[in-house]
Amino acid sequence: MVSVTHTDGGLAQRLAQDWARRIEHGLLLPGARLPSVREGAKLQGVSPSTLVAAYDRLQAQGLVEARHKRGFFVREQRGPVARPATAPAATVTAPYDSLTLMRSLMNSEATPSPAHGTLPMEWLDAALIRRALREATGPGHDALLLRYGDPQGDVELREALAHRLADVGVHASPAQVLTTVGATHALDLIAHTLAEPGDAVLVDDPGWPIEYARLAQAGLRLLPVPRTAQGPDLAVLARLAQQHRPRLYVTVSVLHNPTGQSLSLAQAHEVLRATEAAGPGRCWVVEDDTYAGFAPPHLPRLSALDGLRRTLYVTGYAKVLGAGLRVGCVAGPSEAIERLCARKMVQQLASSPITERALALLLQRGGLRRHTERLNERLEGARTRCRRLAEQAGCAFSGPPAGLFGWLDTGVDSERLAQALALDGFRTAPECLFHPDRRGGTHMRVNFVGAQAPAFWRALSARRQELA
Structure with a gap:
């Protein structure tokens, strides 16, 4: 200095x-x-x-x-978000420019960072994907190259996905599955199809900031539901559902982002019951299971308990395969899938039949299963090391480390800590990023794989002592 x-x-x-x-x-x-x-x-x-x-x-x-x-x-570079003049006090909008955040995360993906939302490239298997793509585009598959795909999605993929969903207790026929360009596309289709501008939507708090931005940009009113280590605050959830009659509750029931928490069977039942306060058939429960590949299949899913009557199950494969293969899906009641498919057709006619068939092959031949098992074995080791490094730095995770992320309690204002760590060249994700109202706190989300460097934890420990 x-x-x-x-x-x-x-x-x-x-x-x-x-x-x-x-x-x-x-x-x-x-x-x-x-x-x-x-x-x-x-x-x-x-x-x-x-x-x-x-x-x-x-x-x-x-x-x-x-x-x-x-x-x-x-400075924030964002325009006003359209919303009704009579919006209730509980309504919040996107906390910052979501495009800037997304560009930042994408531009920095090649550099390991505790703030990242993905696995590093060296953990993934490009050769596995190349083999599937070669087979999908080989002799006899000219139609996949030269024609539009099925708007609802490649039939072989939808059949494979139906089997895959059954592994986590979600039973859907291929006709109840719509393929999308990743889980993000599925969530966007739902926000623009099953809700109208001005409608209220329940969201996890803390939760994923890009989802806040997406919903706010659709003109929806965000109603935050506090999320703790015990799951959503059921009393707040029921009260908001009764008072504001929301159209959607977008939630992560398994390996919640950012806390890593998963619902118990009893909690999942109570969440479904609390949303009934919105009125019969009023509120769709949108279950975002983006991190399913990192979770044990036995964990309860809301969609499994509900039987896809008023739930929509969303998942994708970018987290375990790599972001280049943009394939996801949504499963739900046939009438809802038909509406979502119609909007997908208007948006882009169909998704890529080549990438969809490649994923179908990976599911059918067991390649995805074996790759995911190897990832989870390595991830378990990364979590163990990260927990030890955190303890040495004087910090603790708010719950038993699980999945890709840990919710680290630093004991100090994590936004101030992030500012100090930025001076040391470390990108971090402080708690304020994950609240719709951008309030602060002592937590930060940590990517277990991206936080393996002892130098990061030494810097965190030193900066904590300065701020204490």
Whole structure:
């Protein structure tokens, strides 16, 4: 660190450039609060006036904004989200520019990071996918290359998916399955087909910020349901369902993102019962099982308990196979699948028959199953190491580590901690990112595989002590 006692124009410029690079690379997301002048000057080893000069330069570039008596914040570049003038107080909108967040995550995917939502490339098996694609495009399969696919999805894939869903207790015929371009596409179809602008929708809090943004951009009113280690707050869930009569409850029942928590059988029954307060047939329960590949099949699914009467089951395969093979699906009642298929046709006619047939082959021949088993064996080791490193750093996970993510209790303001760790070059995901109202807390989401470097935990331990 360089220590100065007066305003140094050259140093202020260099500091501004450093902050600008962090913003550009996504280490600082829109809406993030920069360190206070006193704290930032201490972290950087400069005088407060030099840091203020650096912040002024960032403000002049339109990268940050000063908020009266609150400090400096990374500027948000987003337009207003349409919503009714009579929206209730519980309504919230997307906490920041979702496109900026998505670009940041995609641009940084090649670098291991505790903040990532995916496995590193070296854990995946590109050769496995190449073999399936070669077979799907080999002799006798010209139609897959030259014609539109079935709008509802490749029939062989839908049959394979129906068998796969039965493994987790979700029983659906191939006619009750619609293929999509990943789980994200399925969730988007549901938001725009089964709800209208102005409708209320229940969401997990904390939860996945991109889902908040997607629903808000569809003009829906977000009603946060507090999520704890014991699952959703059932009293709040029932009260919101009765008061606001929501059209959807979008939730993760198994390996919840970001907490990693899974519902027990009793909790799952109570969640279904609580949503009935919205009225008969009023509220669709949308079960996002994106991380199914990392979960034991015996864990209860809401869709299995409900029998796909008023539930929609969504899953995808990007997390275990790789993001390039964008195939997912939604299963539900036939009438809902027909409506979703009609919207899919209007949007893009059909999804890729080549990638769908490749996934069908991976399911039929057992390639996906064997690959997933190998991943989970490695992931168990990564979780064990991560738990030990966290304990050595003076932190603890809020529940037994499971799946890909852990909800780490740092014991300090995790947004301030993330700001400090950014100075050390570490991208982290503080708790505020996962709340619709962007409130802070002491937790951060940790990717078990991306957080294997002891240097990260040493930096976290040192920064925690500075902030304590």
